[in-house]
Amino acid sequence: EPEVTQTPSHQVTQMGQEVILRCVPISNHLYFYWYRQILGQKVEFLVSFYNNEISEKSEIFDDQFSVERPDGSNFTLKIRSTKLEDSAMYFCASSPGLAASYEQYFGPGTRLTVT
Amino acid sequence: GENVEQHPSTLSVQEGDSAVIKCTYSDSASNYFPWYKQELGKRPQLIIDIRSNVGEKKDQRIAVTLNKTAKHFSLHITETQPEDSAVYFCAASRGPMNRDDKIIFGKGTRLHILP
Numbered sequence: 307e308p309e310v311t312q313t314p315s316h317q318v319t320q321m322g323q324e325v326i327l328r329c330v331p332i333s334n335h336l337y338f339y340w341y342r343q344i345l346g347q348k349v350e351f352l353v354s355f356y357n358n359e360i361s362e363k364s365e366i367f368d369d370q371f372s373v374e375r376p377d378g379s380n381f382t383l384k385i386r387s388t389k390l391e392d393s394a395m396y397f398c399a400s401s402p403g404l405a406a407s408y409e410q411y412f413g414p415g416t417r418l419t420v421t
Numbered sequence: 422g423e424n425v426e427q428h429p430s431t432l433s434v435q436e437g438d439s440a441v442i443k444c445t446y447s448d449s450a451s452n453y454f455p456w457y458k459q460e461l462g463k464r465p466q467l468i469i470d471i472r473s474n475v476g477e478k479k480d481q482r483i484a485v486t487l488n489k490t491a492k493h494f495s496l497h498i499t500e501t502q503p504e505d506s507a508v509y510f511c512a513a514s515r516g517p518m519n520r521d522d523k524i525i526f527g528k529g530t531r532l533h534i535l536p
Contacts, residue, residue, distance in 0.1 A: 337517065341524075349457075349465060349510065351523040362521055397464060403517050408453045408472065410524060412464040 308332045310413035312398050318419045319388055327383045327416045329398030338381045339399040339410060340373065342366070349397065355381065356403070388420045423448040425513050427527030435535050440498045442530045444511035447492070451513040454487060454494050455524065459508045465526075468509075469496070472516070498532075506534045 311330045319325050331338050340352040354361040355373055363371075372384045381400075385392055395417050399410040424447045434440045446454075452473035457465035471478045471485045471494065478485050482501075487494045498505055511527040 337522070339523070348528045349524075349526040351525065354523055362523060364523075401517060401522075405517065408470065408514070408516050409455070409467060412466075414464050417462075 310398055310400055310411050312396075312413040312416050314416060315414065316417045316419070318421065321390060321420055322387050325385050325388055325418065327385075327396050327398075327418070329381045329383070329413055330379050331381055331398065331400030332402075332411055333379070334402065335400035335411070336403040337361075337401045337410075338373075338375070339401075340383045341397045341399065341412075342394040343397065343415075344394045352383070352396075385418075388418075390420050393418060393420045423451075423513070423525045425511060425525050425527040427511050427530060429530060430528065431531045431533070433533040433535055434501055436503060437500055440496075440501055440505070440532055442496045442509055442511065442532075444494050444496075444513075444527050445492050446494070446513040446525070448513065448515070448525070449492075450515050451525075453514045453516040454485070455512050455514070456483075456485060456496050457510045457512065457526075459510060459529075465510060501532075501534050503534050503536065506532055508532070 313328045338355040343349045353363045353367045370386045374382050395415045397415045398413040401410045427444045455470035458468045459465045482499045484497045508529045510529045512524045514524045
């Protein structure tokens with residue numbers, strides 16, 4: 307069964323550095339998402355992406371964040387200047403965007419540690 | 422803004438007994454209600470979902486009920502087993518084909534199955 311994949315599984319970075327988290331959504335899916343989960347807390351929506359543009363973003367997704375679909379398979383989340391509070395698990399998700407399938411398929415996550 | 426409240430935050434039940442987790446949501450436009458099981462360090466795993474045109478859905482030992490009028494939905498796990506121990510999240514979404522189809526998660530319920 308096709309799955310969403312994410313790399314790296316764990317990223318350690320210093321405060322102020324840029325990081326890029328990578329995701330490969332399921333190949334025939336049209337909608338893409340990033341969520342984050344601070345340790346011990348709930349999963350929070352960051353951004354959704356469709357047709358090569360952002361559909362919606364949350365208050366968390368400020369000017370330090372950006373997303374890109376550089377080619378036909380990858381979907382990336384960039385944090386320009388990381389802060390300690392960006393430490394979290396970041397999940398990518400994709401969905402086919404069909405009325406018959408409401409499910410968003412989550413990747414295994416990238417654990418980001420900012421020191 | 423949109424919000425999902427979840428109770429209880431922690432639940433301990435004897436193996437073989439039933440567990441019930443309750444949620445409420447604020448967005449009247451929500452029409453998709455997934456439930457996720459999350460084990461430590463893993464992705465949220467969809468265990469069952471329900472759409473707003475259905476009041477109840479069952480899959481083996483798991484059942485969900487939805488009361489759209491009251492904006493309440495619940496997860497019932499019967500004949501609990503040790504492997505049911507995990508964190509469970511309820512969630513709500515407006516569903517696909519919407520520009521605003523983000524999933525809003527509850528804060529989670531840590532379920533302990535006691536031997």
